[in-house]
Each structure stands twice: as structure tokens, then as C-alpha cells.
Amino acid sequence: MLEKALVGSKKYWSWVGFLLVLIALGFGAYSRQLALGLTITGMSRDVSWGLYIAQFTFLVGVAASAVMVVLPYYLHNLKAFGRITIFGEFLAVAAVIMCLLFIVVDLGQPARLLNMLLYPTPRSILFWDMVVLTGYLLLNLIIGWNVLEVERNSVPPPAWLKSLIYLSIPWAVSIHTVTAFIYAGLPGRHYWLTSLLAARFLASAFAAGPALLILLLLLVRKWSRFDPGAEALEKLAQIVTYALVVSFFFIGLEFFTAFYSQIPDHRFSLQYLFAGLEGRGRLVPLMWSFVGLGLLALLLLLNPRTRRQETSLFLACAATVVSLWLEKGMGLVVAGFVPNSFGDVTEYFPTGLETVIALGIWAVGALVATFLFKLAVAVKEEAA
Amino acid sequence: MERKDFLKWSGICFLGLSLFSWLDRMTVSEAGAELATTTPTGQKRWALAIDVKKCWAAQEKGCRDCVLACHQGHNVPHLPEAKEEVKWIWLEPLGKVFPEEVMEFGGGKKQDRAVPVLCNHCENPPCVRVCPTQATFKSKDGLVVVDYHRCIGCRYCMAACPFGARSFNFQDPRPFLPTVNPDYPIRERGVVEKCNFCAERLAVDALPLCVEACRAGALAFGDLNEPASPVRKLLEKGLVLRRRAELGTGPKVFYVL
Numbered sequence: 001m002l003e004k005a006l007v008g009s010k011k012y013w014s015w016v017g018f019l020l021v022l023i024a025l026g027f028g029a030y031s032r033q034l035a036l037g038l039t040i041t042g043m044s045r046d047v048s049w050g051l052y053i054a055q056f057t058f059l060v061g062v063a064a065s066a067v068m069v070v071l072p073y074y075l076h077n078l079k080a081f082g083r084i085t086i087f088g089e090f091l092a093v094a095a096v097i098m099c100l101l102f103i104v105v106d107l108g109q110p111a112r113l114l115n116m117l118l119y120p121t122p123r124s125i126l127f128w129d130m131v132v133l134t135g136y137l138l139l140n141l142i143i144g145w146n147v148l149e150v151e152r153n154s155v156p157p158p159a160w161l162k163s164l165i166y167l168s169i170p171w172a173v174s175i176h177t178v179t180a181f182i183y184a185g186l187p188g189r190h191y192w193l194t195s196l197l198a199a200r201f202l203a204s205a206f207a208a209g210p211a212l213l214i215l216l217l218l219l220v221r222k223w224s225r226f227d228p229g230a231e232a233l234e235k236l237a238q239i240v241t242y243a244l245v246v247s248f249f250f251i252g253l254e255f256f257t258a259f260y261s262q263i264p265d266h267r268f269s270l271q272y273l274f275a276g277l278e279g280r281g282r283l284v285p286l287m288w289s290f291v292g293l294g295l296l297a298l299l300l301l302l303n304p305r306t307r308r309q310e311t312s313l314f315l316a317c318a319a320t321v322v323s324l325w326l327e328k329g330m331g332l333v334v335a336g337f338v339p340n341s342f343g344d345v346t347e348y349f350p351t352g353l354e355t356v357i358a359l360g361i362w363a364v365g366a367l368v369a370t371f372l373f374k375l376a377v378a379v380k381e382e383a384a
Numbered sequence: 385m386e387r388k389d390f391l392k393w394s395g396i397c398f399l400g401l402s403l404f405s406w407l408d409r410m411t412v413s414e415a416g417a418e419l420a421t422t423t424p425t426g427q428k429r430w431a432l433a434i435d436v437k438k439c440w441a442a443q444e445k446g447c448r449d450c451v452l453a454c455h456q457g458h459n460v461p462h463l464p465e466a467k468e469e470v471k472w473i474w475l476e477p478l479g480k481v482f483p484e485e486v487m488e489f490g491g492g493k494k495q496d497r498a499v500p501v502l503c504n505h506c507e508n509p510p511c512v513r514v515c516p517t518q519a520t521f522k523s524k525d526g527l528v529v530v531d532y533h534r535c536i537g538c539r540y541c542m543a544a545c546p547f548g549a550r551s552f553n554f555q556d557p558r559p560f561l562p563t564v565n566p567d568y569p570i571r572e573r574g575v576v577e578k579c580n581f582c583a584e585r586l587a588v589d590a591l592p593l594c595v596e597a598c599r600a601g602a603l604a605f606g607d608l609n610e611p612a613s614p615v616r617k618l619l620e621k622g623l624v625l626r627r628r629a630e631l632g633t634g635p636k637v638f639y640v641l
Contacts, residue, residue: 037573038537039555044467048542048552108537108552108574115517115536120406126516126540187510187631188546264483341548342480346467 001152004378005371011223016370019363026360029353030105038108041354046346047337051329051358052106056099058208058329059365060179061201063095063136065209067172068239074165080231083380084217086151087228089144090372091213092172096137098365105357125181132175139168144372152379176201189336191269194257200250204324207243210236211297211320216373218314224377225384230308237313241301244320248294251327269335272345280345283334286326293323428525429608430505430581431636432595433618436478438602440497448475450500453597454579459570461557470551472579473502473594481627481639499639500594500603503528503549503579504627507634511541511550520576526608526636527581537574546628547635550578608636 008016033040043050069088073081104110121127143164150157180198183189214236217228258266271277273287300306300316307313334348350358442449454460454473463469479486479495486495505528512522519534520541542550556573564570568584571577582592590596595603606613618640625639 037553037555039468039573041554043554045469045542045551046467046548048539103538106538108539108576109535112517112534112536115519115534119517119534121516121518124514124516124540126514126538130516182540183543186514186544186546187633188628189543336543341546342476343483344480 001148001375001379005374007378008374012370012374016367019367019370022363023360023367026357026363029356029360032353033105033357034110038106040351042349042351044346044348046340046344047334047348049106049333049337050348051350051354052102054329054333055358055361056102056106057179057201057333058325059095059099059102060133060176061205061328062209062212063092063099064172064176064202064205065213066092066140067169068206068210068243069213069236070165070172071169072235074162075169078235080229080235084213084228084232084236086144086147086376087217087220087373088213089140089147089168090376091209091216091369092140093137093144093372094365094369096133096140097368098361099133100137101361101364102358105361125178125185128178129175129182132171132178136168136171136175139164139171143168148376148379151383154383173202176205183332183336188341190265191332191336194254196250196253200247200254201328203243203247203250204328205243207240207247208321208324208328210243211240211317214240214317215314215321216369218310220373220377224381226377226380233313234308237301237307237317240317240320241298241307244294244298244301244324247324248298268339272338273331273335277339278345280347282347282349283331286330290323290326290331293319293326297323427609429507429636430526430586431606431608431615431638432502432505432581432592433604433615433624433638433640434500435600435602435604435618435621436499436639436641438600439499439598442598442600442602443475443498447599449597449599450594450603451475453593456563457565457582457593458568458580459557459561459565460577461553461560462562463554463557463560468552468554470553470557470577472551472577473500475499476501482625485625501547501549501627502594502637503581504547504633504635504637505579505581507636508632510544510546510633514540514544516540523583525586527583527586528578529580529583530575530577532569532571532575532577535575537576539576541576546631546633550576552576 029040041050041052066088069081069085072078073085104113107113116127116130143161146161147157150161177198180201183192184194184197186192214233217233217236221227255270258270268277272281273283275281276284297316297319300312300319306316337346337348339345439447451471451473455462455471458472460472461470475498477496477498481499481501485491505526507526509520509522509528511520512528515521516538517534517536519531519536520528521531522528537552539552542552553571553573553575557571561570582590582594585592592603592605595605604614604618606615608616610616615638619638621640623641625641626635626637627639629635
């Protein structure tokens with residue numbers, strides 16, 4: 001079945017070529033990082049996690065969002081999703097691969113990665129993150145591959161496959177909960193020390209993930225003979241809408257606790273993000289873009305006419321993804337470290353090399369998604 | 385038996401055996417419990433008390449003895465950029481060390497006066513809790529130590545520490561060592577480091593470098609379980625503060641005012 005990904009038009013191969021160039025550049029930049037160390041990044045003693053871990057956090061959310069197509073179809077028989085669950089699962093595979101790569105490039109001693117297996121430490125949340133992410137990757141690979149095989153051979157799915165699919169539903173929720181637990185149990189980081197963090201993570205994941213899936217499906221519809229169907233797209237868009245509303249509501253809740261209680265430790269990080277702290281505020285324009293784009297997305301999504309029209313849906317979903325990426329992929333991680341334990345503000349912004357490495361990993365994910373989606377589309381076109 | 389059945393059962397047996405070995409490793413508790421400073425005559429709880437007024441008196445003459453002794457003795461590199469600095473013990477204004485105590489009146493100009501800060505070797509250390517490889521571990525006598533060979537440089541411990549006590553080697557530290565002490569290992573890039581309460585000196589019944597170097601005698605080190613120890617004696621002598629005590633980490637560096 002794999003050979004289907006190796007047959008394609010000129011456009012397909014130029015896209016693959018473009019991704020390979022980005023990957024090569026990323027790899028080159030990473031060799032520099034391997035030679036010199038993490039000094040090539042913008043991270044510091046105070047802001048010791050940056051772009052890499054933030055991308056990992058955002059992408060775990062995208063991976064978890066596969067549950068938003070799987071659950072309605074397998075548990076509630078939403079027929080319209082039958083055609084597209086495979087794309088949700090394959091997107092999850094690409095996302096988890098990117099997560100694992102972002103963790104590896106963030107390590108100071110990547111050659112010692114095996115230490116996590118040689119000295120398993122169940123009290124460390126990072127240990128559980130490794131377990132659930134690897135498990136989820138395997139689950140989605142096995143499920144995706146087999147679902148495609150049964151479709152190709154026009155046979156009903158075997159019972160063991162159904163069991164794995166049911167397992168993937170709580171597992172998806174667990175991967176993003178465990179990722180939130182990395183942050184939400186640290187005593188000195190008050191921006192993250194909120195019981196709401198896992199809920200916030202899931203809400204924004206269930207908005208950004210399906211929004212990204214809609215964007216990809218619209219492209220698939222444009223560039224192939226496979227049509228995901230208007231009903232599937234509409235249902236997905238409704239899910240994005242509700243999840244986006246809940247995300248903004250949750251962020252509003254954080255603002256209330258911080259500013260009504262007026263407790264400095266609760267306020268400072270939000271102040272740094274949205275207004276600047278001690279005259280430093282590099283992330284302020286990014287955070288207000290998050291708000292603006294999010295509101296734009298909400299307006300377009302809440303109105304059924306703009307939600308159903310292809311161009312405005314595309315715009316709304318793009319705005320959703322960018323908005324939530326700004327909040328989670330740029331704001332969340334850095335703000336946890338500002339101010340530091342002594343009340344000082346150290347700013348962070350990724351360096352050029354750091355960005356090239358990150359883009360290289362995004363390109364790997366895009367390549368994996370391209371191959372897997374091509375596979376799925378080819379099987380579906382054949383079956384049609 | 386068919387070949388595929390043979391392969392299936394061999395695979396299951398192999399997985400099963402690996403699982404047993406893995407479960408075994410997972411049930412080993414505190415790593416590094418054999419650190420040499422465990423004595424046969426009872427458990428030690430190493431702690432440090434700082435006589436702040438004595439320290440201030442010495443600072444009038446620009447004293448930084450503790451910092452210099454520690455950093456020299458442990459080959460702590462001098463990085464030119466503040467963003468990458470590595471520091472095990474340093475001086476920080478009181479108002480930043482105890483921000484909750486900062487007020488408009490009362491205390492005079494004290495919040496600008498500096499006190500030494502270092503790893504608190506907590507009794508309930510969050511850094512140990514989060515380390516995925518147990519490279520950071522707590523010894524039986526209360527030291528929180530980093531195994532530089534096991535550290536994978538994930539920096540989770542740096543996020544977990546509420547005190548900003550840990551530093552990371554963003555690059556190779558060797559070019560930034562003004563002098564080299566051959567008796568203590570030089571670290572490599574990509575690992576985290578911090579004050580270790582001079583575990584290597586305690587192992588040979590010597591005091592930590594900062595305590596020995598302090599010209600004002602402001603640093604009292606010892607075993608909290610020993611009522612006659614210097615640290616216990618100093619703790620009776622005034623108002624005692626610990627950093628961020630409300631977080632429950634159980635810091636063992638005491639500031640006596």
C-alpha cells in the first residue's frame with residue numbers, strides 16, 4: 001500500500017521537494033546546535049524552556065484532537081465522520097512524531113535519551129509523557145494502517161481493531177492531560193499552577209486540532225478527487241466553534257482569579273504577556289494578535305453562513321490555528337518563567353537557528369502528513 | 385509448530401522477560417542512597433544557617449568570600465553573558481529574596497542589602513520529584529545532588545525549582561574557567577548543575593568551602609539532628625526565615641536576622 005505515496009503529480013513532488021529542503025536546513029542548523037550546545041538558542045538561565053518545548057506542547061494538543069473525529073463516529077455513530085476519521089488519526093501520527101522530535105532537539109545531552117528507559121522514574125511526569133506519547137503513536141499507526149487496509153479490501157474491521165479504537169479515546173485525553181501535568185504541579189511557577197491548566201489545554205487542542213484538520217481536508221478536496229463531505233466539515237466546524245468559545249472562557253477565568261484577587265504572583269505573568277512588566281513586553285503584540293485573531297475566528301464561526309462558506313471557513317480555521325498557536329506555542333511556556341524567582345524579568349525570543357530547527361521539524365511533520373494523507377486519498381479514490 | 389507461531393511465542397517470551405527486568409528497575413527507590421556521607425551512627429540532616437548581620441558587616445568591606453571559594457573550588461565557569469551564567473552561590477538583595485516582606489516602612493534600607501542565596505537542599509525537593517532519570521537525587525543525609533553523567537539536560541528540574549538555584553551549561557564550560565581545581569570534575573555542556581553542599585568534602589569530614597572561607601564566621605553548617613551542631617545553635621539566636629516556606633519544599637538554608 002505504501003507505493004501509493006510514491007506516485008504523484010508535479011505539484012506533489014515540488015511540495016515534497018520544498019519540505020525536504022526545509023528539513024535539510026533544519027538538520028544543518030541542528031548539527032550546529034549539536035556542535036555548540038543550546039547556546040545557539042534564545043533560552044537562558046531564567047527562561048530555560050522556549051520554542052521547542054512550546055511547539056511540543058501545542059502539537060500534543062493537535063495529536064489529541066483526533067479524538068474529536070473518532071469519538072462521534074465510533075461511540076455515537078455520526079456517519080458523516082466515517083470518511084474522515086483516518087485523516088484525524090494520520091494527523092495525530094504526524095503531530096506525535098513532531099512532538100518527539102521537538103523533545104529530542106531540546107535536550108542538552110540527546111545521546112543520553114536512553115537513560116529515561118534505563119532508569120524509569122514513575123514519579124516524574126516526563127516519564128509518563130514518554131509512555132503515553134509512544135503508546136499513542138503506536139495506537140494511531142496500527143489503527144490508521146488497518147482501517148485503511150480494511151477499507152481498501154472492502155471488509156469489515158476486526159474486533160481487535162475496534163478495541164484499539166475505543167482505547168485511543170481516553171488515551172488521547174490522557175496525552176494532553178499528562179502534558180499539562182508537566183507544568184501544573186510545579187510549586188514555583190504560578191502562571192502554570194492552576195487546576196484549570198489541563199482543561200485549558202484540552203479546550204484549545206479541540207479547537208486548534210480540528211481547525212487544522214478542516215484546513216487540510218479543504219486542501220485535499222481541492223487537490224484530489226476525494227470529498228470529505230459538507231456535513232463532516234460542518235460538524236467539525238461546530239466542534240471548533242464550541243471549543244474556541246470554551247477556550248476563551250477559560251482564559252477569562254484565569255484573568256478573573258488573577259486580577260480580582262490582586263495577588264502579585266498570580267498577576268505578574270498575565271501582566272507580562274498582555275501589558276508588559278517592568279518595561280519589558282516583547283510578547284505583548286503577539287498576545288493581542290492571539291485575542292484579535294481568536295475573536296475574528298469566533299465571529300466567522302458563530303455565524304452559520306460564514307461557517308459554511310468555504311473561503312470564510314478557511315479563514316476562520318486559519319485564524320483559529322494561528323491564534324491558539326500564539327497563546328500556547330509562544331505565550332504559555334515563556335510566561336511561566338517570567339518573572340523569575342527573584343522577581344526579575346528576563347525576556348526570551350527564539351534565535352534564527354532555533355527557528356530554522358523548529359521549521360525543519362514542522363516540515364518533517366508536514367511530510368509525514370503528506371505521505372499518509374496521500375495514501376488515504378489514493379485508497380479512497382480507488383475504492384470509489 | 386509453524387514458523388510464525390514459533391516467532392510469535394518467542395516474541396512474547398522476550399517481551400515478558402524484558403518487562404520483568406523493567407519492573408525490577410522501576411521498584412528501586414531513592415537512587416544514590418549510598419553516597420559516602422551516610423554515617424553508621426544515625427541519619428544526618430545537613431543544613432546551613434546564615435547569620436545575616438555578620439554577613440552584612442563583612443559586606444561593608446566588599447566581602448564575597450563564599451562565592452569565590454565555592455566557584456573556584458568547583459570549577460564553576462564565568463560566562464560573559466548574564467543569560468547563560470552559571471552560579472552555585474551568589475548575593476541577592478534581601479527584598480528580592482523575601483519579596484513578600486518588602487514594605488514601605490519598617491526595616492529601614494535593609495531590603496537593598498544582600499544575602500547569599502544557594503540551593504536550599506530541600507527536604508521535599510520538587511527538582512528530585514520531576515527528574516526523569518534520577519540524575520538529580522536526594523541522598524540519605526539530606527543533600528540534593530546532580531549526577532552529571534546521567535543528566536540528559538531536559539531542564540525539568542530548573543522549571544521545578546522555586547528558588548532559581550540551578551544553572552545549565554548552554555555551551556562547553558571549559559573555555560570559561562579562569563583556574564582549574566583538579567580535585568573536582570569539570571562539567572560538560574548540556575547538563576544542569578548547582579550547589580551540592582560540598583558532598584565531596586563532607587565525605588572526608590571537611591566543611592563546605594563557603595563555610596570555611598567566610599571571614600565573618602556568618603555561615604553555620606551542621607546536622608539538624610544534632611542539637612549541639614553549629615547550625616542548631618545559630619537557629620536559637622534570632623528571627624529565622626526560610627525562602628518561600630509556604631510552598632512546603634522544606635528548605636534547609638536558614639536566614640537568621
